[in-house]
Amino acid sequence: MVMMRLSKTQRIYSSRSSGESSLSGLIRNLNIDIPLLVSLLLICGFGLFVLYSAAGESSELLINQAIRMGVALIVMLIVAQLPPDFLRRSTPWAYFGGLVLLVLVLTMGDIGQGARRWLNIGIRFQPSEAMKLAVPMMMAWYLHDRDIPPKLGHITVIAVLIAVPTYLIAKQPDLGTSILIAASGVIVIILAGMSFKVIFGLGALSIPGAFLLWSFMQDYQKQRVLTLFNPDSDPLGAGYNIIQSKIAIGSGGLFGKGWTNGSQAQLEFLPERHTDFIFAVLGEEFGLLGVIGLLALYMFVIGRGLYIAVQAHDTYSRLLAGSISLTFLVYVFVNTAMVTGLVPVVGVPLPLVSFGGTSMVTLMAGFGILMSIHSYRKLLPH
């Protein structure tokens, strides 16, 4: 099924390069960015391939994930049709609506896995996922008609706009998402040209901030940080994930043990192998080459996103596209660094590969925004 879709896409792509046709015209009318779409589909396809093995060759799980991918792709296509100006105008609604939902989550959300993250209004979803897009949109909206680089007063307002959702999400608790959301907001102000003095000043502030964060952390989060530095201290408890994931990746070697042959993954030594730790399965079964292959695809997506950002026609689009692209990079970094034991386990999935629906939809919606921005770039002179 996946392969079929890939080959179809390649046909579409090649037909476009061979000459003008009605199909390529349709693609342009649908605001589809072919390089981005192709690289995303490659990642999704590769992801399904790894997931099938990681989930113990469960086709049920595979179909489930493929359906989610399909839904996410449709969402991407829909978002791609929305003009950037429309997005910009609706940004405050999205942001403040999202804040209201976050407050609702904390007061009446569903509890799962020791955290209150879900809201059940007919459908069950995580408002924090929506905030992954709403926060950078809000930053871009705020800076859109203000001076670039921003003044200190504006930065203070921005800091508050970032801090409130970050705090609400960390409170759920969902450390991984709150870090990603804070990062997406911070990336906007860095891209907006905030002076380095302020950046370093805030960097210096981050040290007491880290202590403040520590005091807010739940015990299990503190434990994760502590075991990061010495996973062997608790080999069967908190350190188990990291030890097993390092064994999986390390034993994969250069070329890997082969698809569905990873003993760490197949024999269930590796926890969370089809969700947060799927990167370890990849490392075990496809080796360093497979890992670098996937990272290269990610790089291409990020590079394409930054290219779109540079081409964007206004401040809002530019900042938003840049933030979406670089947040995606943060995503990839946090997950891979976590699985390889470089940073604490914070529960960030490997984008587009880990099993799970909500984050997939958010990511694809983000890429839809990139496509929309790219399609509307020529409406204004450069």
Added chain:
Amino acid sequence: MNLLSPIKDHRKERHLFIGRALLASGILFILLGLVIVRLVQLQVFDHELFAVKSQGNRVRIQAVPPIRGLVFDRNGVVIAENLPAYQLELIPEQVSDVSDTLTRLAALGLIASADIPRFEAQSGSGQRFKPVTLRLRMTDEEIASFAIQRPRFPGVNFQPRLVRHYPHDELFAHAVGYVGALNTSDLQRLDPARYAGSSHTGKTGVESSFEDDLHGNAGFRHLIANARGRQIPANTTELLDSLPMDETPDPGSNIYLSLDIELQRVAFDALEGRRGSIVALDPTTGEILALVSAPSFDPNLFAVGMSTAQYDELQNNLDRPLFNRAVRGTYPPGSTIKPMLSLAALETGATNLTRKTVCIGYFQLEGNEHRYRDWKPQGHGPVDLHDAIAQSCDVYFYEISGDLGIDNMHEYLTRFGLGSQTGVDVLGERTGLVPSKEWKRNNFRDHDNKRWYDGETVIASIGQGFMLATPLQLASAVGTLALRGSRFRPHMVAAIEDPLSREKTLVEPVWLGNVGIGNELYWDNVLEAMHNVMQGPQGTARAVGFGAPYEMAGKSGTAQIVSIAQDAEYNEDEIEERQRDHALFISFAPYDDPRIAVAVIVENGSSGSNIAAPIAKAVMDKYLKYGDDAPE
């Protein structure tokens, strides 16, 4: 748009953005570069280390139990073997309602209701994928009936395995013993490496005393296991290729017994419906030819496991079928010690071959009114030593007991092997007891009881009082009489066979020395008297030996187990069956060239000559090919 805002310089803004985007992505790419460096470190430089750790994670060592050695009789007839049997297993994780499933199995009669709580406890503890054994061996009918019902019992399966099987059921239960499931104390005692994977061990008899030879050594198989220890069928060559070599188990040695199944059967049948024991041995080697303790039990019950109710029934049975009377039953030897005491008395000068006593039916110690009664109330009249043995005159031995003394009795009976273990190759043998003055001093607390009384010597002279002996000791002792003092250690295992090379190592007879009575005249006289017991005109068992086609010798014994009040009439019928005297008989044959020595004890059999002697003769007939096997 806000018209008041200054016109934005998009070109400048874009340049600033590009600069910042390059900077930010540069920082992030450097961070990602760190991840790649980390990956190279893990996957290239530390690959070997993690490969080993990964291997250690997934490879489990599973022990393969060895095949237990077989047991044969002296003719090569199989006495203990290993049969494939189907056992009923329940895999807890595959059963949604364990309690309901067990109840329904009990309703089908496959398990006992009483055992349900035990199985439920087993299902609840331990790894959920490990099967709980419900039945060790199912009958063909049970397999058939369960097979039909099987869809109603998901998670309940039958599995083939080797089960110890004793094809002759009760026949060798006490000689060969049985294997039983390993228990906690077994596991502490046994070498865990050898018993890895084993479920059973020898508990009694030869199965226990030759456990070391029979068991063999466990082998090892390497398996792929997942994080929870569950075995994974290795369906890909990649997972199997790197496994270490397996080690095949060493099978246990086969054992050839000196027992003869046909003789054993004759002895077993002779005790049918009685309590007692028979031990027959070859006096010239010490090889045990038959060893029976009755009643017996089916050792297969232990090998395959039985219900609590079945075990309780065996355990609480008044006839004590589990009790090995042959080596653990201790009985007053009664008159069977008279030949040995005669030799002791001759050797020490307490009597001589011509001394005569007039037996008036009782004996009194000087200055004491107590009458020590003879078994024959009217008395035997004038008797010499020969007559005293042949007719089993008690008064003669009462009279010489004072001259012989308890310590001489102790000395000579001990030389015949009474009062100490025979050293037979079966565990758990009892020593019995031959009293002495020293023994009494050491074993009684009260001052008066520490003293040895003359009256105690009197009753010791007819094998009563404190004296106790096992059937095996008596068989060994009569063998020693037959060989005129030469003793061989009794043993049941004749040879041990290497299961692979089929090479047999014979067990050599062990000579234990001589009882040290050198005068052949004494032996001639005593053995002649024993001959006359069975085939003389006045022998107590002459009815048994009469007309036999071969010459034999023996001595009866009747061991009083309830003291009878002075002057009370002895009326058998009034005495509860279980309080009747024990009947004993020791014998050997052929008289001139002894090849078999037999000791028989029939509990509450009343009369050694009438009850025990015919049994001894039947065993000797069989062994010497007379009786039913007699050539026409």
